[in-house]
Amino acid sequence: MHTPILVVGATGDLGSRIVTALLRRGASVRAVVRVTTDAAKVDALTRRGVDVRRVDLTDVAGLTRACAGVACVVSVLAGLREVIVDAQAHLLAAAVAAGVPRFIPSDFASDYTQQQPGENRNFDLRREFQLLLDKAPIAATSILNGAFGEILTYGIPLLDFKQQQVGYWEDADWKIDFTTMDDTAAYTAAAALDATTPRFLRIASFQHSPRELVAVAEAAGHGAFALVPLGSCADLSARIAQVRAANPAGEHQLYADWQQLQYMRSMFAVQNTSLDNHRYPELTWTSAEDLLRQNQPAAEQPGLLGPYSDEELVKRLPGFANHYATVNGVRLHYVAGGRGRPLVCLPGWPQTWYSFHPVAQELARHYHVILVDIRGMGSSDKPTTGYDKKTMARDIYELVQQLELGPVSLLGHDIGGMVASSFAYNYPAATDRLIVLDGTHPTEGMRYMPMLPAPGALAGKMDGQQPYIWWMAFNQIKELPEKLLAGRFHVLLDYLFAYVMLDESRMTAFDRAVYAAVYNQPENIRAANAWYQALGQDMADHQSYAQLSLPVLGIASYVAHGTLQQSVPAMTTNGRVITLADSGHYLFEEKPAQVLEEVLAFLQEHQPPAAPVVA
Template identity: 50%
Template sequence: MKTPLALVALALASTALLSHPAQAAPKQTSAVSDAALIRTLPGFTQGEATVNGVRLHYVAGGQGSPVVLLPGWPQTWWAFHKIMPALAREHRVISVDLRGMGGSDKPTRGYEKKTMAQDIFELVRQLGHDKVDIVGHDIGAQVAFSFAANHPEATRKLVLLDVPHPDAQLATWPLLPAVGTFGDKIDEAHPFAWWFAFHQVKGLPEQLLEGRVHLEQEWFFRYLLKDEGAIDARDRAVYAAAYASRDAIRAGNAWYQAFPQDIVDDGTYSKLTMPVLALGGPGYGWLKSTLTGKATDLRVLKVEGSGHFIAEEKPEATLGYLADFLK
């Protein structure tokens, strides 16, 4: 009897939703809008700037030396919300939606990290800053590294969270996992980033994921979070809404499709001379092996007990590292 009753309940719920689409959607959308989220962060406001041919959305607050925060996939500027208020006590904090992300434009081209770094450089200049500290996570860390490599005169200090810039090592990653190493949670000694390959495919992910991108995100959060509650229901609704459309899925995938060119660009970069701090969860080994030899003043530290999403899983520890490094 359980299955028929469940099917009847599902049919009734679906009928009710389809009968009132206008009432259901706006409430959900408004609850996770940038305006609603910013109201939870006193002292912060949002802005837009057209730079390098694209419109970028950002959220800023606080006074002091500027710190630029760059998030990664599958997130938005909101990824740093747990650390933004405390950082703003000493700094002008600017959390940016990258090209292709959240409230920013999603053009068909320009997802090489060098181009995206130019976006951020022009944004920094437009906001009136000559030199900034730049903190990046995931794809944002790759853009932050490229910013420092291409615009060292504008970079005071660089912080990378769990991911380095693509280099030749990335091209050697295996297509298949080692026997017995792949499950619901990452094996840090044998990570298997299958989505790096999946996101190379053009067109198909949009068809598969439109309207159900949350399924991929839920798997990804489960695999890479140690504390799954660190990204709560509201956070997940924010990110699901941000990547719900075909355009958003296409743009997010384009960051990965640019990796081959990013690897080529990496081979042209000189050694970084500004102070560099790399904080690793599962990516600690990747950071250490990739960054060694690429910076003259480098610290690579393991954030104990953290998964991939360091600023959300360990906000107090992250703030402690940043306060010490950026002072």
């Protein structure tokens, strides 16, 4: 067992990845978290064997005790002066006082030593702390990884999926350094355990010019891209000065609009000609093509989605707007509108946040409505792992915490009902009420679903007494569904809607086109099927859950009446089930008025809503 490595900032995105990488190397990990850090995050670290210390970052004595006996301090703190300079100065003083031999500061950026002061506010703060660090009696190593590779999936001007273009300033052949967060974390873990590291280590998962990014994006399946000049570097600097002058509040924001432009300017000013990737030959490095394939920004491809993009769809819901948040290591897309107590809505397969459009505006007259594309859905990230409902519930919990919503009510349909149920099981204190429509937490009973249909069960509509849910098995198969359905997912949609809806005309041609545009893409099919491939883990997790006491309403269509009548009473001592026997599985489309009546009555039962929003 190694001498402990202390990670400060271990609950953040990069910090949590560094902890994971250290544990994979068999390291002993200690973590300093703020006194106010959410208890669930602390528990998650503790369960992984991390020695967690709650310490105020201004408490040098407390930090010194936390530093005692560690081999290296890794700072992954994020913030402005009070964090990067002041808090890290306290941490540095504590490390020196405790006799820690090595310190890795929270640099993790382009090589700011190659830039002039004043060109990047956040780099200037790192430079200021560097002066303190280099005077201290401790060996320091800064890891300079360029830009995080994931920004290429965010629709930035350098790789713009809305315009299908790669933009550049001044030089289309300028090589830009990119390192993914996982690669950065793996390298940092190796460096933390290496007592012989130099003052600076420069790395990159890949180095590509804008011209090369055109070929990479096209090879990753994103269509044809144009290479477009956006001006000179001097033009970009002038634009930064203009935007900064117009936004003085940005001086107190970590990622102000002008700060993001400063990062872009740094990408075209700093270039690592010599890399230290080879220092740890056991590490593997992510390619740009693999990154873009694994994190396909589907909703930002107008060539594929056009009128069915989130930007266009949200226009159909006045008062709602698109948002993104990075939580639990994934970037989630959500649409929010209305005021009042929070109501988090989670959709099912094969749909997106848009499935709530028949009821969203009426709900928003009374509540703050958040429609989420769950992990693997729509415009949210589609990683290769994390599709068990406990992890997906964690995504939603961290979103709720980031938005500071407090206890929330959840409304989940189908797969969304499974995730909402897992949220309630794992975070009952954060759950006000739970509403599930045709979907609750997976249980061992699923293993007894018939492989073959009962006689007559496939004769038209689904048989509500002996439902044959064929897609549960089909979606278990890896890779084949993508090959069969990519570009022609409408075939499955039309069959499915005819099979499980009593009035399939309620799923309009436009609705079908929205979902086909999303699920036509292989990565979206793969990610959605992963929800089903994780059911075995979900069943195992369910066995450890205690019965709830919070209010739960089940709303069942004719195809799920029997299931919900069993699962809701087993889930909670305070539940009931309403059956809409004249509706098929897609209740929002077939019976929006009845759904609204039941949902609003349940939510308002013991706590009347806020005053309706009046246009």
